[in-house]
Amino acid sequence: MSITQEQAALVRQYLETKTVGTINIYLVGKEDVGKRSLSKRLCWDCYVAKYYHTDDFLCEKYIMIQGHQVKVSLKVKTVDAEGHPPLNWQACARYLGECHACLLVYEVIRRETFERLDSLYDQIVAEEGTSRIPFFVVAQRTDRSRRYWNVTLLEADQFSEDIGAVFLSLSAKTGEGAGEDVLIDIASRAILSRVQPPPRPRNPKLDIPDLRPRQTTRQTTRQRVVRTMSKLKRLILRRSSRSSNPRVR
Ligand SMILES: Nc1nc2c(ncn2[C@@H]2O[C@H](COP(=O)(O)OP(=O)(O)OP(=O)(O)O)[C@@H](O)[C@H]2O)c(=O)[nH]1
Numbered sequence: 233m234s235i236t237q238e239q240a241a242l243v244r245q246y247l248e249t250k251t252v253g254t255i256n257i258y259l260v261g262k263e264d265v266g267k268r269s270l271s272k273r274l275c276w277d278c279y280v281a282k283y284y285h286t287d288d289f290l291c292e293k294y295i296m297i298q299g300h301q302v303k304v305s306l307k308v309k310t311v312d313a314e315g316h317p318p319l320n321w322q323a324c325a326r327y328l329g330e331c332h333a334c335l336l337v338y339e340v341i342r343r344e345t346f347e348r349l350d351s352l353y354d355q356i357v358a359e360e361g362t363s364r365i366p367f368f369v370v371a372q373r374t375d376r377s378r379r380y381w382n383v384t385l386l387e388a389d390q391f392s393e394d395i396g397a398v399f400l401s402l403s404a405k406t407g408e409g410a411g412e413d414v415l416i417d418i419a420s421r422a423i424l425s426r427v428q429p430p431p432r433p434r435n436p437k438l439d440i441p442d443l444r445p446r447q448t449t450r451q452t453t454r455q456r457v458v459r460t461m462s463k464l465k466r467l468i469l470r471r472s473s474r475s476s477n478p479r480v481r
Pocket of ligand 1: 262263264265266267268269270280281282283284285286308309310372373374375376402403404405406
């Protein structure tokens with residue numbers, strides 16, 4: 233789903249009035265989901281089947297957005313790889329450069345790679361400096377036979393909606409759904425987010441339970457609301473039973 237005409241106009245206006253440096257796009261996900269292959273496909277339109285694990289990989293390209301030349305830099309970050317420390321987003325963003333868009337990549341035949349995205353997203357948005365960046369949920373290796381798929385497009389689409397991300401379904405191998413237009417769209421959304429922040433339907437900080445000791449004597453707002461609601465319910469029930477039975481006064 234590409235940006236609307238109004239959004240394209242905002243991007244054009246931004247490009248005409250401000251200097252846009254390199255757009256840093258992060259591809260994050262578990263090991264072997266095809267992040268490096270995808271960044272090569274998006275940047276150089278090629279596919280190399282040979283696999284060797286990399287911690288950090290980077291490729292760059294110039295693209296045209298609304299008649300302006302923009303440099304994009306695709307950076308790969310693998311999480312949960314054996315023998316490596318857990319993701320420290322702040323450290324990796326500082327080390328690799330600021331992040332302007334984030335692709336959460338999973339592989340359609342490996343369910344655990346999809347299930348990891350939920351906590352990964354929470355982990356990233358909990359960090360400083362990520363409040364405005366657009367997110368993309370990417371279904372990788374869609375060239376594999378549907379018989380082997382362990383994640384349906386519907387649930388992945390639902391998850392994307394849940395976190396306010398754009399859903400992309402593609403194959404780095406065949407190039408289906410991974411043309412330059414996709415890269416232009418990602419970079420355009422990254423620029424757009426500077427004037428129009430993307431929606432954040434879920435605030436992970438609200439999901440974290442508050443484990444601080446509470447004062448038991450004082451009521452919390454939630455307790456007060458629950459009490460008032462049950463009082464009201466009782467009142468309504470009493471009224472309705474009176475009106476249905478006029479003798480009860
Ligand atoms: N069938 C198929 N295989 C793919 C696709 N993309 C990548 N692969 C293969 O999957 C393997 C891993 O691809 P990479 O791009 O290196 O994966 P990665 O996520 O960067 O891996 P790490 O460095 O371990 O994080 C390689 O052997 C690729 O050839 C795809 O779209 N379809």
